[in-house]
Amino acid sequence: MATITFKNVVKSYDGVNNVIPGLDLEIKDREFIILVGPSGCGKSTILRMIAGLEEVTSGDLFIADKRVNDVAPKDRDIAMVFQSYALYPHMTVYKNMAFGLSLRKMPKEDIDRKVTQVAKILDIEKYLKRKPKALSGGQRQRVALGRAMVREPSVFLLDEPLSNLDAKLRTEMRSQITQLHNDLQATFIYVTHDQTEAMTMADRIVVLKDGIVNQIDTPQNLYNHPCNMFVAGFIGSPQMNFINAKIIAADGKLYASFSDYKIPLLERMCDPLKEYIDKDVVIGIRPENFHSEKFYFKEDESNKIELFTNIVEMMGSELNLYGEIDGNKIVAKVPSNPNIKLNSNVSLAINTEKIHIFDKDTQNVICD
């Protein structure tokens, strides 16, 4: 059982500013958890605390129910894959992988068997005699993974392991790592700032900002029910559109009013929005929830807006339309259509089922 528990963990480098102000987090056994957030949000610090490379300033850190605050990295039953791979340049691939095992005084035959077995899984058998400098980025990446795998740890820590690879290889390695997680049945903790990696690989995602956990949830829930504007903006590409609006009540219904538009809101939103009538809020609409096809327009055209296209990005099967409404920058993702032109007005229907409403002051979600 390799559950990892943070109990009010604080990390400070200078004793004054807390990089991690107080973290409570429980990572389940065999879970694939991904820490995401912008640069400097503390995600790597959390990973390094689990590894034992950074001291915990206060609070308790448990791995498999054992308090590990003062336990050396080698005694934590963990393995780590670094962003730079951290392969030993003076050792061959074989020695890189065998190093940890030989330090543990494992018999040579066993080391040989394990290294060969892992090399076979990762398809790096033919490089075993090479030094790291003679390998490509992707091969080095696999060696770094192999070095972690031969030790058969109960926790794998991966610190932005794909960020030095090109886009194609990254996609390939993503599925390989997911497959490895399924095969190895170990706990994976993965740090990235790439939300595509987070969305495609994780069982649960931890979204961090300034050392504070904003939301922990499944990729699906994070996308569909973000808890605040930061999470809503961070997850999804292009990011969610935020429009300043006012909630108004008329004919027993609620509307989000902005510019010249009055977008009807769903009935289920009435209750949570009661206190916000005639108040300013921020409405969030994902780019794919704008539609250009006729089918999506209501009969009374109440969900229709006009967008003047500043930029039209051709993405293949889709178009990204960029424009502005009332000073709010808008991106709409619509199916490719030759009639949509640059510098022209495009009629778009808002999918009112998918509107998120945020409190303007706290930036927390009111309803979605």
Next chain:
Amino acid sequence: MQKNIRKYFPVFALPTLIAFVVAFLYPFAMGIYLSFTKFTTVENAKFVGFDNYIQAFSDKDFLNALWFTTKFTVVSVLTINIFAFFLAMLLTKAIKGTNLFRSIFFMPNLIGGIVLGYIWNLLINGVLNKYGVDITFAAKYGFWGLVILMNWQMIGYMMIIYIAGLQNIPTDLNEAASIDGANNFQILRHITIPMVMPSITICMFLTITNSFKLFDQNLALTKGAPGKQTAMVALDIYNNFYGRIGWQGIGQAKAVVFFIIVAVIAFVQLWGTRRKEVEH
């Protein structure tokens, strides 16, 4: 552009080439020639074949100097490099005042050898006088005096080179090793030392050649006393050349032998340590 520059290559290379030939190659060749002659000035040199070499190797003082120099080199190369390496390790840790300490340790290297020799002569004699002896009382005092002096002078310099090497090791290599299960000693042995091999190559080369060629410190500290027991090879050659009439040719032969020994050892060391260097 490239072609044009290439056309003028001889013009650019010529001044250096002339300087090299006049100031190094010609005197060097002349030195080798003179080692086969009996001479007092270059104009009255008379060819004597291998006589000078035979006399050189039958000279007890020279053989003693060679042995003394070898012992001195082995001890000082080891001590200088070990101390310099550990000082560098210490001063690359996040402790306060590292820059100040680095400057202080480097300073002795800025003082000339003769001055250093006299300073240490006073210091060592100051201590030994309490026991009723001085540095020239026995060869062992001179030997260890020279070792201390050389260490004091060279450690700071070598330390700077080791610091540069240590700072070049990516920190995540040490971190990866500690996660792999290595303790501090194992990290030193399996990661740090192999990674600083380029610095080790340079430091070994500099300390070996400088220890072998040591002259002014030897002259100022012991002058070879007692007897000629603490005379190193360079001092012995100097004594032959300027202290014994008619021994110039023999001194010259000794200098050639000395050059060959230093060159061979330095090349063997370079070949040996370079093989262990790694490219990142």
